[in-house]
Amino acid sequence: MPELNWVGKDKVITHHLDVPYRVLERQYSFDETGQHSEDNGSENMIIHGDNLEALKALLPRYEGRIDCIYIDPPYNTGNEGWVYSDAVNDPRIKKWLGQVVGKESEDLSRHDKWLCMMYPRLRLLQRLLAPTGVIFISIDDNEAANLKLICDEVFGSACFVADIAVVSNLKGRSNAKYIATAHEHLMMYRGPDFVSNGVVMPDEYLKEYKLRDELGGYRLQGLRKRGAASRREDAPNLFYPFSYNPVSGELTADPVSTGADDITILPKFPDGSDGAWRWGRKTAQERINELEVKLVKGRNEYDVYQKEYLNRNGEERRPKPKSIWQGSEFSSEAGTLELKKIMGKGVFETPKSSALIEYCLSQVSKPDCLVLDSFAGSGTTAHAVLKANAVDGQNRSFILVELGDYADTVTAERVRRVIKGFKGTQTGEDRSVSARGGGTRFMS
Ligand SMILES: C[S@@+](CC[C@H](N)C(=O)[O-])C[C@H]1O[C@@H](n2cnc3c(N)ncnc32)[C@H](O)[C@@H]1O
Structure with missing residues (x-):
């Protein structure tokens, strides 16, 4: 040094x-x-x-x-x-x-x-x-x-x-x-x-939490990892399938055989290469209610999103401070x-x-x-x-x-x-x- x-x-x-x-x-x-x-x-x-x-x-x-x-x-x-x-x-x-x-x-x-x-x-x-x-x-x-x-x-x-x-x-x-x-x-x-x-939470972030359900205000964050170490080979255990039924809206991260209508969703980059989820399978199973599936604009593919709540378990979300104050x-x-x-x-x-x-x-x-x-x-x-x-x-x-x-x-x-x-x-x-x-x- x-x-x-x-x-x-x-x-x-x-x-x-x-x-x-x-x-x-x-x-x-x-x-x-x-x-x-x-x-x-x-x-x-x-x-x-x-x-x-x-x-x-x-x-x-x-x-x-x-x-x-x-x-x-x-x-x-x-x-x-x-x-x-x-x-x-x-x-x-x-x-x-x-x-x-x-x-x-x-x-x-x-x-x-x-x-x-x-x-x-x-x-x-x-x-x-x-x-x-x-x-x-x-x-x-x-x-x-x-x-x-x-x-x-x-x-x-x-x-x-x-x-x-x-x-x-x-x-x-x-x-x-x-x-x-x-x-x-x-x-x-x-x-x-x-x-x-x-x-x-600064006011400019608060505006992003405009979606609501019975647990309160939330915003959607892609569950696929972004940035460094986000490829399948970086974290092989974070590459696993979700099963989604578009008719019933049911989503599961359990390793079960999928029904006829079920769709498999994997963490994929826009170019089709394999990525990784931010959560391990166990967390995804435990917090499945905090996940939501949406059709990705212009790609006709489903992807998994996390509902990031403003308050979780009674605790207010506190972001990291930025490097410019x-x-x-x-x-x-x-x-x-x-x-x-x-x-x-x-x-x-x-x-x-x-x-x-x-x-x-x-x-x-x-x-x-x-x-x-x-x-x-x-x-x-x-x-x-x-x-x-x-x-x-x-x-x-x-x-x-x-x-x-x-x-x-x-x-x-x-x-x-x-x-x-x-x-x-x-x-x-x-x-x-x-x-x-x-x-x-x-x-x-
Ligand atoms: C930039 S000013 C601090 C201003 C302060 N943050 C404020 O908001 O008022 C620096 C202060 O450190 C004091 N100081 C300098 N050397 C010191 C020392 N060796 N021991 C204690 N105080 C010292 C100075 O007297 C001065 O009041």
Whole structure:
């Protein structure tokens, strides 16, 4: 497997092991009734400090226990005018680089610095991630290629799920020279045992489920396999006949001799060559009521179709998310407007939209899912967790880490306002007002 090398890598590769275990000190607790000096026992936590130390401090209690990690690290755009340094030039990080990488750190390029900063933090995140968990990392073109390579190394290339394109600005940014960039990246890696919960059925798919029977709405999907490994020789046991009686409409996958009027239906490509069914014979026998026979248009041949129900056995069908996430709710503008409503104008430059993080969370099925964001910024991840709980009544909790001096005045303050039930523009869509419940503890 190709591995990325950069100046300083040898100094940071095992650095996470040398980071001392510090004890987190609880400063105060907060819930709907206000701030308390005594611990309110909430699982939620906002930590003020460098995430390297914070993640190490979390390790004894949370190793292998975090179900979902969302991080949005500095993109390394070089921008120094924001409330945080987007060029790995925060004086605390510069000092840390000097200590860890030594004299050589003066010669590091901006990419070397960023990689030195990220690598040990990703190592700790990997140890915190549950085997059934999943991590999402927002990034843009400045470091996407480098991030992919170090994540392959840290999480294992077999655990790479997707480099999702999130359309952050549909019109495209005007500041780039040749291309009006309209998307950012969201790298998704899974723990080895992750099982996706899928996502809510998008409206455009719902329209396809327009057929109905006594079990509800469904659409027809050909039972013959499509795509790779769909030939008879790829899966000989998936090549078997159905018997269909066009008069009675009876269909069977049983290996019985057919009656005089019965027709044999085999999985055939349009050119007549042998294909394979998607279901084995046993499944077809057990779920025969979910199959339907139709005459194929223009071929005067029968074929078998699966009735794919919108709800099966009381469970709503949840499709896989696509590799492009597009919608006004995911845009940078949505994040900015949302934060402005809660905190006023100009407190933080690059907030994500809570809908984006809720979409990530929806793919994790655990009802008491533990969510970690170690580059918390304005606290969008906590907002998303509280909103998601308010919507479906589940009991997710969050751990946030923020280095900036605004960890209390912005990150924690946003969470306090959301918990209290922010009294902002209370329109029907402003779900921030209903994201009540759940306390938090502020640690440093
Ligand atoms: C791109 S912003 C995150 C924005 C966030 N997703 C939101 O929606 O508001 C990156 C954040 O990471 C923080 N950060 C950078 N280095 C850090 C470190 N070593 N430890 C903790 N936080 C750090 C920065 O201060 C900044 O607030």
